[in-house]
Structures are given as structure tokens and as C-alpha cells.
Amino acid sequence: MKATVLYSGGKDSTYALHKAVEAGYQVVVLSTIIPFYKYSMLYHKPSFNVVQAQAYSLGIPLESIGVYDEKLELDALRNLLRRVRDKYGVKILVTGAIASNYQRTRFKAIADELGLELYTPLWGRDPRSYLEELLDYGVRFLVTSITSMGIPLDMLGREITMSDVERLVKLAEKYGFNPSFEGGDAETIVVDSPLFRYKLVITGEKSIVSEFEGYFEPLRIKLAGKNLLL
Known part of the structure; x- marks a missing residue:
């Protein structure tokens, strides 16, 4: 099945990508959200130039969206995932969440809304x-x-x-x-x-x-x- 990884360029989203590939998913696009403010409870703030280089190194297309207000974080996720679902035929959302129920419940709610399955291969790791x-x-x-x-x-x-x-x-x-x-x-x-x-x-x-x-x-x-x- 075709999948997208909610990708920040950090260790967790990168390892989740590898585990998704191991599990047999076809990762056809990376989905990156860039908060333009200092602290976000929901997202790791990536360096866009770094993520671009990582996507090139991985050989996987990158789709991104910026968000300027933390009140709009879920709207940004909804809009980005709708785009990759419609453009790439994505059925699975892969995330690197390990222990944050705050993240997982919100990601699952948006995935459910868009008809996507949530895959969290790192959940509960010591x-x-x-x-x-x-x-x-x-x-x-x-x-x-x-x-x-x-x-x-x-x-x-x-x-x-x-x-x-x-x-x-x-x-x-x-x-x-x-x-x-x-x-x-x-x-x-x-x-x-x-x-x-x-x-x-x-x-x-x-x-x-x-x-x-x-x-x-x-x-x-x-x-x-x-x-x-x-």
C-alpha cells in the first residue's frame, strides 16, 4: 500500500520510514510541516534545506506546507495530507511518535477524517x-x-x-x-x-x-x- 511519512528529518521520522519500508509499505512521498514560530507542541521544526537534501538522498518526493499560527497546526496537517492522498494515492500515514499521546491522538483524528490508516512503528519503545x-x-x-x-x-x-x-x-x-x-x-x-x-x-x-x-x-x-x- 502507498504511504507517506510525516517527515521532519529527525531520527524518529527517519527510522519510522525505514520500519514502514521493512513492513512492506511503498513510501511514495514525504510530508513535511514547517512551523514558523519557535515552539510547537505537535511538530519538530525542521530546516527546509536539510529536509530537501534528505529527500534527494532518499530518492523520495517531498511535499511541504508552512504554518504561522499554532492554532492552525491541525488545519495545516489536514491540507497537506489531503494533497498527498489525492496526488499520490496515499492510503497510510506513517509517524515517528514514540510516547506522546498528544501527537498520536491528533494525527489519528486527522488520518481518520481523511480515510487514512495511521502506522506508528515506534510506539512504546524503551x-x-x-x-x-x-x-x-x-x-x-x-x-x-x-x-x-x-x-x-x-x-x-x-x-x-x-x-x-x-x-x-x-x-x-x-x-x-x-x-x-x-x-x-x-x-x-x-x-x-x-x-x-x-x-x-x-x-x-x-x-x-x-x-x-x-x-x-x-x-x-x-x-x-x-x-x-x-
């Missing part, structure tokens, strides 16, 4: 084992924002490793954040995964707002070749 699974699977990602006490600001702008996972789990026990970043404690950009035909090489600049808030802004994106094992 945060620690999930991060380890991501890295073992070959999903490589950078941290682009931190907005929670306890997450080290030195992680901004660099690729997360297994040793970082150990560190995050220990700090999460102390400070109470979600080590898989569910709920917006931090945001990520995927630079490589098994389905990527090219790696993303991203350079940018950091800005530190406070002892628990910082951001990495991608300024330059290059696509690099990778060796594929056939």
Missing part, C-alpha cells in the same frame, strides 16, 4: 534500547536543539555515539528528561541511514541561550558519496 537500536541500525544523527536541563550542550551540532547514549541515560535518571528526546527535550537531524544514497555533511553555528538551552543552525549542506554493500 528510550535506552531505542537509541541503541537506532545506532546499531545505521541511523546517524546530529543534535540541533536542546531545551531541557541536564542534556549536555556539548552535544550540539555533533553526531551522537553509543558512549553518548550511556551518558544520556545516566543524566536522564538525575534530571528527569526523556533520553530519546521525546516531547521536544532535544531535536535531531539525520545525516545518514541505510536508505540514504548520499551522506549529508552539515556545517553550521551554535548559539547558547542558557545553561539548558542551545541551538545548532545548519548553514551549509553537502551530499557525499557512500560505499554501499550490495
Whole structure:
């Protein structure tokens, strides 16, 4: 069946895409919503240039919509999904929701309204084992924002490793954040995964707002070749 992934370019939506392909769905389009305000309870705020590069690397068309008022977030989702349903014949909506009922219930309501089936392959994952699974699977990602006490600001702008996972789990026990970043404690950009035909090489600049808030802004994106094992 034809599917679309609600795609932010972060680790969760990228891994959900891979799990959907494994499950036999034909992902024919990526659907990206871009909030033009600082905080959104519903969406990860993507860098559009990065998502464009990721879509090119994946070889999957990208459809997007901007939203300028959080009161219109569901309208934006409804309009985007109606577009991809009618244009691409999509029957399945894939999302990377892990533990947020706020997200899942709203995504399901819009999917039901449009006659789409909701597929959430990551739902209920244990945060620690999930991060380890991501890295073992070959999903490589950078941290682009931190907005929670306890997450080290030195992680901004660099690729997360297994040793970082150990560190995050220990700090999460102390400070109470979600080590898989569910709920917006931090945001990520995927630079490589098994389905990527090219790696993303991203350079940018950091800005530190406070002892628990910082951001990495991608300024330059290059696509690099990778060796594929056939």
C-alpha cells in the first residue's frame, strides 16, 4: 500500500520510514510541516534545506506546507495530507511518535477524517534500547536543539555515539528528561541511514541561550558519496 511519512528529518521520522519500508509499505512521498514560530507542541521544526537534501538522498518526493499560527497546526496537517492522498494515492500515514499521546491522538483524528490508516512503528519503545537500536541500525544523527536541563550542550551540532547514549541515560535518571528526546527535550537531524544514497555533511553555528538551552543552525549542506554493500 502507498504511504507517506510525516517527515521532519529527525531520527524518529527517519527510522519510522525505514520500519514502514521493512513492513512492506511503498513510501511514495514525504510530508513535511514547517512551523514558523519557535515552539510547537505537535511538530519538530525542521530546516527546509536539510529536509530537501534528505529527500534527494532518499530518492523520495517531498511535499511541504508552512504554518504561522499554532492554532492552525491541525488545519495545516489536514491540507497537506489531503494533497498527498489525492496526488499520490496515499492510503497510510506513517509517524515517528514514540510516547506522546498528544501527537498520536491528533494525527489519528486527522488520518481518520481523511480515510487514512495511521502506522506508528515506534510506539512504546524503551528510550535506552531505542537509541541503541537506532545506532546499531545505521541511523546517524546530529543534535540541533536542546531545551531541557541536564542534556549536555556539548552535544550540539555533533553526531551522537553509543558512549553518548550511556551518558544520556545516566543524566536522564538525575534530571528527569526523556533520553530519546521525546516531547521536544532535544531535536535531531539525520545525516545518514541505510536508505540514504548520499551522506549529508552539515556545517553550521551554535548559539547558547542558557545553561539548558542551545541551538545548532545548519548553514551549509553537502551530499557525499557512500560505499554501499550490495
